[in-house]
Amino acid sequence: MKRIAIAGLVLLTTTAVALAAETYRLVYALGNDETIIARGLSKPECERRKKDNKVVAEALGIYNERLGIGSITCLPESLFND
Numbered sequence: 001m002k003r004i005a006i007a008g009l010v011l012l013t014t015t016a017v018a019l020a021a022e023t024y025r026l027v028y029a030l031g032n033d034e035t036i037i038a039r040g041l042s043k044p045e046c047e048r049r050k051k052d053n054k055v056v057a058e059a060l061g062i063y064n065e066r067l068g069i070g071s072i073t074c075l076p077e078s079l080f081n082d
Contacts, residue, residue, distance in 0.1 A: 022076050026050055029071040030062065039077070046074035 024046040026037040038049060053072050057063030063070035 022078065024074045024076055025080065026053065027071075027073055027075055028053065028057065028063075029073075030069070037072075041074070043074065050074055 022043070023040045024043055025039050026041060026046050026049050028035045028037055037053060038046070041049065050072055054063060054065070057070060057072060058065075063072060
């Protein structure tokens with residue numbers, strides 16, 4: 001019983017460390033064009049910057065979530081091959 005609990009703890013800890021180590025890119029897309037705004041961000045930092053960028057992009061008229069104009073999102077670095 002103790003082995004199962006320890007193995008489960010090790011698995012959860014390993015998974016948590018792997019998720020915490022994942023970095024993200026903040027990406028702005030409009031049509032078929034994508035612009036990488038920032039790389040190597042933690043998930044919370046990427047989400048914070050995403051909120052800020054949405055406000056600025058909306059003020060510039062290049063983003064409107066309600067109308068479906070543009071997209072600003074956080075994507076894991078593991079999705080990219082470069």
